[in-house]
Amino acid sequence: MGTSEATARATKGGRGARERILRTAVQLFAREGIHATGIAKLTEVAHVSTRTFYQHFPSKEALVSAYVQRIESDSDGPVGVEAILERSDLSARERLLELFADSPPIEEIVRGCPLHNTAVETAGTMPEAAALVERHKRQFTARLVKTAAEAGARDPETLGRQLAVLFEGARALSTSINDSQPYQDVRALAEALINQETGPT
Amino acid sequence: MGTSEATARATKGGRGARERILRTAVQLFAREGIHATGIAKLTEVAHVSTRTFYQHFPSKEALVSAYVQRIESDSDGPVGVEAILERSDLSARERLLELFADSPPIEEIVRGCPLHNTAVETAGTMPEAAALVERHKRQFTARLVKTAAEAGARDPETLGRQLAVLFEGARALSTSINDSQPYQDVRALAEALINQETGPT
Numbered sequence: 001m002g003t004s005e006a007t008a009r010a011t012k013g014g015r016g017a018r019e020r021i022l023r024t025a026v027q028l029f030a031r032e033g034i035h036a037t038g039i040a041k042l043t044e045v046a047h048v049s050t051r052t053f054y055q056h057f058p059s060k061e062a063l064v065s066a067y068v069q070r071i072e073s074d075s076d077g078p079v080g081v082e083a084i085l086e087r088s089d090l091s092a093r094e095r096l097l098e099l100f101a102d103s104p105p106i107e108e109i110v111r112g113c114p115l116h117n118t119a120v121e122t123a124g125t126m127p128e129a130a131a132l133v134e135r136h137k138r139q140f141t142a143r144l145v146k147t148a149a150e151a152g153a154r155d156p157e158t159l160g161r162q163l164a165v166l167f168e169g170a171r172a173l174s175t176s177i178n179d180s181q182p183y184q185d186v187r188a189l190a191e192a193l194i195n196q197e198t199g200p201t
Numbered sequence: 202m203g204t205s206e207a208t209a210r211a212t213k214g215g216r217g218a219r220e221r222i223l224r225t226a227v228q229l230f231a232r233e234g235i236h237a238t239g240i241a242k243l244t245e246v247a248h249v250s251t252r253t254f255y256q257h258f259p260s261k262e263a264l265v266s267a268y269v270q271r272i273e274s275d276s277d278g279p280v281g282v283e284a285i286l287e288r289s290d291l292s293a294r295e296r297l298l299e300l301f302a303d304s305p306p307i308e309e310i311v312r313g314c315p316l317h318n319t320a321v322e323t324a325g326t327m328p329e330a331a332a333l334v335e336r337h338k339r340q341f342t343a344r345l346v347k348t349a350a351e352a353g354a355r356d357p358e359t360l361g362r363q364l365a366v367l368f369e370g371a372r373a374l375s376t377s378i379n380d381s382q383p384y385q386d387v388r389a390l391a392e393a394l395i396n397q398e399t400g401p402t
Contacts, residue, residue: 033236166367188359
């Protein structure tokens, strides 16, 4: 392959190649795991060369960080449910309740929260990705506390933090037992806590 | 190396080699993750040859399954706290409370529950290990329900399941934010639920 052909291909790949790699990461990392998905598999499924891969992502960790950011910003993705906290058509109390009304998609293998799963796989080995997850989860807890305050909770800090644990716990236990039952167990508890702290409608 | 020397070494390794490999897995899998820890690293740290490794564990998955069983049975290990549910010197209600009084070890990187982390890393890729974690977590929830019934809970099934989510959630969120604060947030909530369901002392 001549230089001009290589250049043409890289140019043609362009942003399209980067996007294909990211979409493939979203699909494979979430389903099979980050470490279980090698560069060879990623490039094969994304239809890019190894060279193109490294032109867009200098390392696997760079891709993992971009993956976390993509998961965070994708409103149709698995953490898109968190956007409920921004809905202006619901009262603050309704937003909290609605967040826990969410049911997980029916899947053969329950995979829980991809951001938490990234923390599990990267803590200690990929500090940048782990830090991105930490920031996201802390911001999410802060949004819960803020929404709890708007809903008139007597102790919004405590309610917000407890709801954050329930949210994470439903997803984590669902992964551990490969069953979405914990979402339902948490729903009733979250409703009771929200009602107790903000008073009934 | 002659055949007799190789045989002698394998024999000398014997159960000692298997134990060293397992201990190394407990240390490295829990800290750095399962997929992040390759066979090369395991054999180097455990001081065994690759050949000896495969004599004891035909595959990485076989080691991961043995790792789960070791974590389950190690009373000094990270899930040893679950043995609180068997303590005969405490009432059923005290056992439930004591389970949530537990604080995580102070560590530079918070790693949560190694069994859950194994589920995250093996769901979809190592079905045997994932099934072992699922069995453990379901049994743990069943023990919580049984203890809740002994404690006189009005709805032991619901209380036991909710406590299971709180237990898992504290560990999972701690991993996500690399901070043990969720253990404290869950403690107060667990106490409130236990007291509410079983009545004050």
